[in-house]
Amino acid sequence: MPKDLSQTQWHGIARQEIPWFPAVDADKCIGCELCYVTCGREGYGTGPTSSTRP
Numbered sequence: 001m002p003k004d005l006s007q008t009q010w011h012g013i014a015r016q017e018i019p020w021f022p023a024v025d026a027d028k029c030i031g032c033e034l035c036y037v038t039c040g041r042e043g044y045g046t047g048p049t050s051s052t053r054p
């Protein structure tokens with residue numbers, strides 16, 4: 001079972017205060033999918049579960 005880090009700090013900041021996900025501004029995104037291609041951790045995706053670009 002993974003260790004629960006939710007009540008700890010990350011570099012002095014409470015983890016609950018950190019938005020741990022990228023936010024795409026739909027007004028600025030042009031849909032080039034460069035973020036999808038360059039993310040080595042496969043953090044981005046396209047398809048039916050994606051509600052907005054990329």
Ligand code: SF4
Nearest residue numbers: 029030032033035054
């Ligand atoms: S698809 Fe990704 S890299 Fe391209 S404009 Fe949108 S957020 Fe930026």
